[in-house]
Amino acid sequence: MEERVARRKSSAERQTEIVSAAARIVADHGYAAVGMRDIADAIGIRGASLYHHFSSKEEILYAICLTVTQEPVEQNLPLLDAAGTPTERLTALIGAHIRHLLHRRVEYLVGLHERPALTPEHRADVDGYLHYYNRRVRDVLTAGMRSGEFRALDPGLAALGILDMLNGVSGWIRGTDDTDADDVVASHTALLLGGLRAGPT
Amino acid sequence: MEERVARRKSSAERQTEIVSAAARIVADHGYAAVGMRDIADAIGIRGASLYHHFSSKEEILYAICLTVTQEPVEQNLPLLDAAGTPTERLTALIGAHIRHLLHRRVEYLVGLHERPALTPEHRADVDGYLHYYNRRVRDVLTAGMRSGEFRALDPGLAALGILDMLNGVSGWIRGTDDTDADDVVASHTALLLGGLRAGPT
DNA sequence: GTCTATACTTAGATAGAC
DNA sequence: GTCTATCTAAGTATAGAC
Numbered sequence: 423m424e425e426r427v428a429r430r431k432s433s434a435e436r437q438t439e440i441v442s443a444a445a446r447i448v449a450d451h452g453y454a455a456v457g458m459r460d461i462a463d464a465i466g467i468r469g470a471s472l473y474h475h476f477s478s479k480e481e482i483l484y485a486i487c488l489t490v491t492q493e494p495v496e497q498n499l500p501l502l503d504a505a506g507t508p509t510e511r512l513t514a515l516i517g518a519h520i521r522h523l524l525h526r527r528v529e530y531l532v533g534l535h536e537r538p539a540l541t542p543e544h545r546a547d548v549d550g551y552l553h554y555y556n557r558r559v560r561d562v563l564t565a566g567m568r569s570g571e572f573r574a575l576d577p578g579l580a581a582l583g584i585l586d587m588l589n590g591v592s593g594w595i596r597g598t599d600d601t602d603a604d605d606v607v608a609s610h611t612a613l614l615l616g617g618l619r620a621g622p623t
Numbered sequence: 624m625e626e627r628v629a630r631r632k633s634s635a636e637r638q639t640e641i642v643s644a645a646a647r648i649v650a651d652h653g654y655a656a657v658g659m660r661d662i663a664d665a666i667g668i669r670g671a672s673l674y675h676h677f678s679s680k681e682e683i684l685y686a687i688c689l690t691v692t693q694e695p696v697e698q699n700l701p702l703l704d705a706a707g708t709p710t711e712r713l714t715a716l717i718g719a720h721i722r723h724l725l726h727r728r729v730e731y732l733v734g735l736h737e738r739p740a741l742t743p744e745h746r747a748d749v750d751g752y753l754h755y756y757n758r759r760v761r762d763v764l765t766a767g768m769r770s771g772e773f774r775a776l777d778p779g780l781a782a783l784g785i786l787d788m789l790n791g792v793s794g795w796i797r798g799t800d801d802t803d804a805d806d807v808v809a810s811h812t813a814l815l816l817g818g819l820r821a822g823p824t
Numbered sequence: 825g826t827c828t829a830t831a832c833t834t835a836g837a838t839a840g841a842c
Numbered sequence: 843g844t845c846t847a848t849c850t851a852a853g854t855a856t857a858g859a860c
Contacts, residue, residue, distance in 0.1 A: 433843080451739055454655030457835060470838080471844045479836065535736045538652055573817065579810040582795055583788045590787025609780040616774065617818030634825080658853060672826045674855070 437475050439465050441485045449528040453483060453536040483536060484544045489526055490533035491551035498522060499558050508566030513615060515559070517607045519588050523595070524603045530592035556581055563618070572618040584614055638676050640666050642686045650729040654684060654737040684737060685745045690727055691734035692752035699723060700759050709767030714816060716760070718808045720789050724796070725804045731793035757782055764819070773819040785815055 443464040448456050458479055459469040476482050501514040523530050537545055560581035566572035591606055632640070644665040649657050659680055660670040677683050702715040724731050738746055761782035767773035792807055 436843085452653060452655050452737065454653050455740060458837085459835085467843090468845060469836085470846080473837070474843055477837095536653065539656065573813070575813060576806065576810050579807060580814055583791070583811050583814055586791025586794070587784045587788040590784070590791060593787070594783055605777065606780060609777050610784050612774070612776060613781055613784055613815075613818040615818075616820070616822070617814040617816075619817070621817070621822060632825085637825085659855085660853085668825090669827060670854085671828080671856080675825055678855095680854070 433475065437485070440472065440475055441482060441489070444482045445486045445489075445528045445532050448483070448486070448536065449531040453532070453539045480539065480541060480544070483532070483539060484541075484548075486529050487533040487537065487540065487544070487548045488551075489529045490523075491548050491555070493526070494519065494522055495551050495555055499555065502558055502562050507571060508562050508569060509571050509615060509619075512559075512562050512566070512618075513611055515562070516584075516588065516611050516614065520591055520595075520603050520607050520610065521600050523589070523592050524597060524600070527592050527595065530589065534589055534592070556585060559585060566618065570620060573620045575618075580618070587614065634676065638686070641673065641676055642683060642690070645683045646687045646690075646729045646733050649684070649687070649737065650732040654733070654740045681740065681742060681745070684733070684740060685742075685749075687730050688734040688738065688741065688745070688749045689752075690730045691724075692749050692756070694727070695720065695723055696752050696756055700756065703759055703763050708772060709763050709770060710772050710816060710820075713760075713763050713767070713819075714812055716763075717785075717789065717812050717815065721792055721796075721808050721811065722801050722804050724790070724793050725798060725801070728793050728796065731790065735790055735793070757786060760786060767819065771821060774821045776819075781819070788815065 440461065444456070444461045447460055447464060457469075458472055461482070462469040462472050472482075476485075498515055498518045501518055502511050504511060504514070506514075533548070537548060540548060560577045563572060563575075563577040563580050563584075567574055567577065587610060591610070595603065595606060597603070641662065645657070645662045648661055648665060658670075659673055662683070663670040663673050673683075677686075699716055699719045702719055703712050705712060705715070707715070734749070738749060741749060761778045764773060764776075764778040764781050764785075768775055768778065788811060792811070796804065796807060798804070
């Protein structure tokens with residue numbers, strides 16, 4: 423498989439490059455304030471060339487949103503199906519969630535805030551993943567309450583609160599590799615699991 | 624103080640009306656996607672008439688942002704100065720924060736997500752209130768850890784996590800009056816204070 | 825305080841050459 | 843796969859009458 427140093431970019435890696443650049447710029451300025459020309463400039467091509475890879479600006483936004491909704495469903499949720507107590511499984515999920523979020527920080531900022539700009543079909547698709555993820559977290563909370571590990575709370579409200587705290591990390595975390603997330607994972611895990619643990623009122 | 628039913632709107636109440644309508648529309652579609660004409664249409668005047676009340680679209684956004692940064696600083700933070708233990712004062716703040724947020728739900732959605740569209744000066748102003756609010760929360764956490772009520776955590780990370788959970792409520796809470804917030808206040812308070820409380824690891 | 829009319833700029837998207 | 847050139851629509855903001 424011979425590759426040259428400055429060979430023409432394949433279509434697949436161009437798409438990845440476009441999505442990545444778009445996420446970074448949109449996170450800074452907002453979706454509607456960013457033009458196709460801005461995205462094109464960031465990767466050194468002309469605006470019109472973007473339409474060879476995506477049929478519209480909204481398709482790029484859709485791709486960004488999928489990386490922070492479809493990916494977490496596929497990569498993080500299996501941890502909830504693994505062996506272990508609800509405490510252990512939720513702990514694993516919190517760590518994976520924050521690490522994935524650090525890896526795709528700007529995509530999270532965009533995907534969490536710019537959903538109103540999606541077409542109704544794409545919006546429903548993205549929201550479907552979000553709701554499913556939320557439901558799976560709620561289910562592990564319910565399991566932990568049944569087993570007596572977790573105190574009695576409204577599992578729906580607790581799931582929303584937990585995910586808000588986790589997703590909020592995208593607004594201020596800095597760094598690029600997994601170790602940069604260690605402190606946050608430890609602190610947030612202690613705070614959330616401590617709050618869930620059954621004990622004296 | 625005589626008022627007529629359909630008298631001409633005063634400048635002050637027109638400004639409030641504009642800010643309120645703008646917040647609602649921008650929360651739905653995003654700041655840059657909303658035109659001055661859209662805001663004007665919502666209150667039944669022409670786009671050009673908005674410039675009698677605000678010198679630019681950005682000034683309207685700035686006004687929205689202040690209602691969710693300046694107001695909480697002035698209305699909620701005094702609760703942290705009142706008598707009581709750190710637990711009691713933080714509990715009071717959580718309740719006030721969520722109730723204020725319910726009262727200004729759409730303004731929170733805009734103020735938390737659209738800050739990049741502010742001018743650097745206004746952005747610095749708004750961020751100043753946010754940082755101060757965050758610092759005051761961090762300080763009450765530190766006080767609670769010193770007193771032994773709260774477990775030892777990084778107070779800065781815990782403050783960020785707590786505020787992320789609280790502000791996230793604006794994304795899904797429904798209702799208009801204070802009683803609609805009661806369940807959320809009770810659940811989030813139990814979860815957060817339980818997580819902070821010192822106890823067996 | 826609100827209007828009509830408009831100046832000026834920039835946006836997303838397309839056509840067709842290379 | 844990328845380019846130049848361009849179409850059409852929409853945006854913020856201003857001028858000046860009422």
